[in-house]
Amino acid sequence: MYFSAKNLTGGYGGVNIIEDCSFEVDQGEIVSILGPNGAGKSTAMKAILGILNNSSGEVSLNGQDITKLKTQDRIKSGISFVPQTNNIFTELTVQENLEMGAFLFDGDINKRINEMYTLFPIIKEKKDQSAGELSGGQRQQVALARALMTNPKVLMLDEPTAGVSPIVMDEIFQHILNIKKQNIAVLMVEQNARQALEISDRGYILVTGKNAYEGNGDYLLNDSEIRKSFLGG
Amino acid sequence: MDFINSIVLLCNFLIIPALTYGSQLALGAIGVTLIYGVLRFANFAYGDLMAFATMSVILVTWYLQSIGVNLGVLPTALIALPFGIIATIAISLFFDKTVFKYYREKKSDPVILIVVSLGVMFILNALVRIIIGPGDVVFMDGARFIIKAREFKDLTGFDEGLALKSTQLITFLTTIATASLLFYFLNKTKTGKSMRAYSDNEDLALLSGIDPNKIITLTWVLVSILATVAGTLYGLDKSFKPLAYWNNLLPIFAATIVGGIGNPLGAFYGGFVIAFTEIALTYAYKKFFVYILPEHLEPNSLVQYISTDYKFAISFAILVIVLIYRPNGIFKGKVI
Amino acid sequence: MRNNLDIKIAFSIMALLLIMVGFLQSWGVALSIINLCLISAVMTMGVNMQWGYSGLINFGVMGFLAIGGAATIIVSVPPVPEAWDAGGNGIILSGILLAILIYSIFFIHKKTKFKFKNYIIFFLVISIIPIMKIIAGPSIEAIESINSATTGFLGGFNLPIIFSWFVGAIFAGMIAFVIGKVCLGLRSDYLAIATLLISGIVISVVKHEEWLTRGVKNVIGLKRPVPYEVNLQNSEWFIKLIEYLHSSKLSSIEIIEERSAMLSDLVISSSGVFVKLSFSLIFSIVLITLLIFSERALKSPWGRMMRAIRDNEDAAKAMGKNVVKRHLHIFIIGSAIIGFSGAMLVTYDGLFTPASYxxxxxxxxxxxxxxxxxxxxxxxxxxxxxxxxxxxxxxxxxxxxxxxxxxxxxxxxxxxxxxxxxxxxxxxxxxxxxxxxxxxxxxxxxxxxxxxxxx
Structure with a gap:
């Protein structure tokens, strides 16, 4: 697999929130991490990024072990992350948000920004506005675009559709599908499990910090037990 | 004619002094606001940092004067400025590494950082008074006036004189130039933008690959430049007195909050707001009204809202009004 | 247990150091250090209540000290009848007017609701100064012109100066109430800046309102709660006491003239020490009383609540505690204690010099x-x-x-x-x-x- 995290264990203050979790994503694939509240989904994300101080496990990207790298170096190696909240620079303009996203990007920034504007046409219209003035859905697009600026190989999303209306949710999922077409490995944590599985190639279901189920989207959607427990019937 | 005289009068006693004082406050307030925006605490040592910076400039100025270097009509201190800036950067970074860094890494409460900045304040204050003494130092040389009141009268034939000290013009121009450069840097360059990004959202800045240590070092460098320029301009205009810088810190804080703490452009305007209000409210308008009103309406009191003894009260009143009605400052704008 | 030990050791070392000063320099120096330590200790207890019990940053300590200092003048200095004749009524009238104005501003702010409320309040606040100038101005001028070299102010009530300590506390508490109403509830760093500015204003007032405090002309020769050295030196019981204390030393001297010369030297030097010792006694009583009260308060349910608020304001709020009100109480109490110590300080110095703050x-x-x-x-x-x-x-x-x-x-x-x-x-x-x-x-x-x- 292109990007894998194996046997992740860790938490805060000596209490392990996740235990022995493993995830894999291939290029051009969308993989969702699902589960009830408090299952450790966001903690798993942090462990993969190396933000969690005391965690163990192995993370590898394209065959290279990146476990030893610090968060900033993992980002340099091609992973990009969109946090659930505070995921844009509200005081900066949309364009400046994208420029900051490309802080580590060596190529032609303007070209890359224009590519983002084609991918997310709505934010082009707002490019000179403060990102904080945008609507929830537009902010989320800015956040995605910012994360894509470095031309990452892996995109990690922490609940990209939290707190947005169903219409905006569909729109965001559509954008994520477009991102997948660029041969990027997408790993996302989602609360809206059913909708997320509909666009996902595969999914993991975490329960109390452990891998409970995994499989392709259709399988998870159609398994009656999983439906009952996690997808609300 | 009387109308023109009254305008000249206001220029001489209100507008020119307020522009000068406002420039001094504006530069100081930008410095305080930068520290607040990036390092997230109110630095009570800032007044004494300005005093230290000015002292360094004075020492170099004295050396330059002793070897006979000068700038003709301009004050020698302008050549000494870069040396003062270097000394100030050095001491700022020294205190950052030895003092502030520890609390930053521990993510201490801002209140603790305020208290710690008091310690730095004491040390800087003592250093300045030990090195250069507590007294007044006049280090202004070159031409004192661009135009004197009498020359102006002779030139124009007005009854009112208009005096423009060279320090006043230098202060204003330098402030505009420094502030413009700073705003260009913050808004147009990649590093400046990354500084704003860091101030806006530290975590996301880290995720974008912005190096926090570089940003913090850069902030201290900018703050030291601003402190040196502001301190030197103030010292040239008035005279150097260590405790005067401490007293200036209060209106500077007021300007910072009025402009929205963490907002450099707001701090810039805030400096002028405080200066103009302070001077406009403490100026005695009697002579002004004598010019513009018919004789029987002339006032017999000073027509002064409040005596200059209470200028602190003006900063405070503005501060309280702003804090109650517009806690984020009266200027909408980008917060660093 | 361990903590108690620390306290004992720490204070013993301190006592030892002070005794060393007594032997190495002089007992007079040691006692004046002790007295100022005691006064400072009262100040720190006030600040500690605000900062230590409830995390409030009060950078206006200087202002409250000066208020306490001004109280000593108002309470203890003899009144200046000429000044009262000249402008007393005007001042009283303006005082009442000022109180009414401030009260009505708070009243409008709290109890009424109408469209232009904020503008009215703003206008009222702005108009305080010109109104006071017009009403009080002539009286102030009259008062300050009377004998300006020696008086030029209203004087006080000629009461024992100890009263002024309590009056200073009340004044400081009243000012703290107004400041607290306006500034508490601000973010901690804003509170620090605001209180610092206010203390600057207070100093401006005591410096420049000469009709009240003589301003930078200072007031000297304040009353004392303890005897004066000169009176001691002439009182029989004191001379006898000194004679008794040094009897062995004195009896070793044969010549009568030398002995009486030595005695009078001893009386003179001891009178200073005695005065300082009396001050120490009074200050210690104040400090110990305060300590007992605040230790009790700290251990009471009230103290528990204050600490709970300090440690987790949000949780305390969620439990229905009125945090701002509690903060206001502690701000007033702490400031009152600081005001009290400010009056103590001026009493000990025997003079009030606004410019020294x-x-x-x-x-x-x-x-x-x-x-x-x-x-x-x-x-x-x-x-x-x-x-x-x-x-x-x-x-x-x-x-x-x-x-x-x-x-x-x-x-x-x-x-x-x-x-x-x-x-x-x-x-x-x-x-x-x-x-x-x-x-x-x-x-x-x-x-x-x-x-x-x-x-």
Whole structure:
């Protein structure tokens, strides 16, 4: 697999929130991490990024072990992350948000920004506005675009559709599908499990910090037990 | 004619002094606001940092004067400025590494950082008074006036004189130039933008690959430049007195909050707001009204809202009004 | 248990140091250090209540001290009848008017609701100054013109000066109420800046309102709660007491003239010590009373609630505690104690000099005392006051001693040496800064940390 995290264990203050979790994503694939509240989904994300101080496990990207790298170096190696909240620079303009996203990007920034504007046409219209003035859905697009600026190989999303209306949710999922077409490995944590599985190639279901189920989207959607427990019937 | 005289009068006693004082406050307030925006605490040592910076400039100025270097009509201190800036950067970074860094890494409460900045304040204050003494130092040389009141009268034939000290013009121009450069840097360059990004959202800045240590070092460098320029301009205009810088810190804080703490452009305007209000409210308008009103309406009191003894009260009143009605400052704008 | 031990050791060392000063320098010096330590300890207890019990930053200590100081004048100085005749009525009238204005502003703010409310309040606040100028201006001018070289102010009520300590506390509490109403509830850093500015305004007032405090012309020769040296020297019981205390020494001298000369020397030097000792006694009573009360308060349900609010404001709010109101109470009480100590200080000095109030000395040194001694612990605050004041006074002779040793080979006309010796007063600021930074870094809770009270 292109990007894998194996046997992740860790938490805060000596209490392990996740235990022995493993995830894999291939290029051009969308993989969702699902589960009830408090299952450790966001903690798993942090462990993969190396933000969690005391965690163990192995993370590898394209065959290279990146476990030893610090968060900033993992980002340099091609992973990009969109946090659930505070995921844009509200005081900066949309364009400046994208420029900051490309802080580590060596190529032609303007070209890359224009590519983002084609991918997310709505934010082009707002490019000179403060990102904080945008609507929830537009902010989320800015956040995605910012994360894509470095031309990452892996995109990690922490609940990209939290707190947005169903219409905006569909729109965001559509954008994520477009991102997948660029041969990027997408790993996302989602609360809206059913909708997320509909666009996902595969999914993991975490329960109390452990891998409970995994499989392709259709399988998870159609398994009656999983439906009952996690997808609300 | 009387109308023109009254305008000249206001220029001489209100507008020119307020522009000068406002420039001094504006530069100081930008410095305080930068520290607040990036390092997230109110630095009570800032007044004494300005005093230290000015002292360094004075020492170099004295050396330059002793070897006979000068700038003709301009004050020698302008050549000494870069040396003062270097000394100030050095001491700022020294205190950052030895003092502030520890609390930053521990993510201490801002209140603790305020208290710690008091310690730095004491040390800087003592250093300045030990090195250069507590007294007044006049280090202004070159031409004192661009135009004197009498020359102006002779030139124009007005009854009112208009005096423009060279320090006043230098202060204003330098402030505009420094502030413009700073705003260009913050808004147009990649590093400046990354500084704003860091101030806006530290975590996301880290995720974008912005190096926090570089940003913090850069902030201290900018703050030291601003402190040196502001301190030197103030010292040239008035005279150097260590405790005067401490007293200036209060209106500077007021300007910072009025402009929205963490907002450099707001701090810039805030400096002028405080200066103009302070001077406009403490100026005695009697002579002004004598010019513009018919004789029987002339006032017999000073027509002064409040005596200059209470200028602190003006900063405070503005501060309280702003804090109650517009806690984020009266200027909408980008917060660093 | 361990904590108690620390307290005993710390205070014993302090006592030992003070006794050493007594032997090495003089008992007069030692006692004046002790007296100022005691006064500072009262100040630090006030600040400690605000900062240590409830995390409020009050950088306006200097202002409250000055209010207390001004109270001594209003209470103890004899009235100036001519001045009262000239402008007394005007001042009383304007005082009443001012009170009405302030009350009506609060009333409009609190109790009414209409469209242009904020503008009306703004207008009223702005108009206070011109109104006061028109109403009180002529009276002030009249008062200040009467005998301006010696009086030029209203004088006071000619009451015993001890009253002024309580009056100072009440004044400070009243001002704290107004400030607290406006500023509490602001973010902590804003509160720090706001209180600092207010203390600047208070100093401007006592400096420039000459009709009230004589301003920069100072008031000297204030009353005392203890006897004057001259009176002691002429009172029989005091001479007898000294004679009795030194009887063995005196009886060894044969010649009568020499003996009486020695006795009068002893009486003169002892009278100073006796006065200071009397002050120490009164100050100690104040401090101990205050300590007992605040230790009780700290252990009471009220103290528990204050600490709970400090440690987790949001949780306290969620439990239905009115945090701002509690903060207002503690702000008033703490400021009143500071005002009390301000009056004590002026009483001890015997003069009121508004121009001498500097924030470094009268606000931030007090803060260093609290932070160094132990935030949230009364014994710590008191220890901090003693240690810091001791260093403050003794660092100058100490620095001189060090400079003379290190530069003993340098001739005394050397410019560098002269410069250093002239700079000695500033070395103590350096010590304060270093001390503060070291304590904040390595013992962030102070020398005597807050005791965790288990319930």
């Amino acid at each position: 500097q924030p470094l000395r009268y606000t931030f040194i007090i803060w260093v005392m609290v932070l160094l001694g132990g935030t949230g612990n009364n014994y710590g605050a008191i220890l901090g006051a003693f240690v810091v004041w001791f260093i403050w006074i003794e660092s100058a002779p100490f620095a001189l001693f060090i400079i003379n040793i290190v530069l003993s080979h340098v001739d005394s006309g050397n410019e560098f040496k002269i410069h250093l010796i002239e700079s000695i007063p500033y070395f103590r600021y350096l010590m304060m800064g270093l001390g503060l930074l070291v304590v904040m870094r390595y013992r962030p809770k102070g020398l005597l940390p807050e005791k965790i009270i288990k319930n």
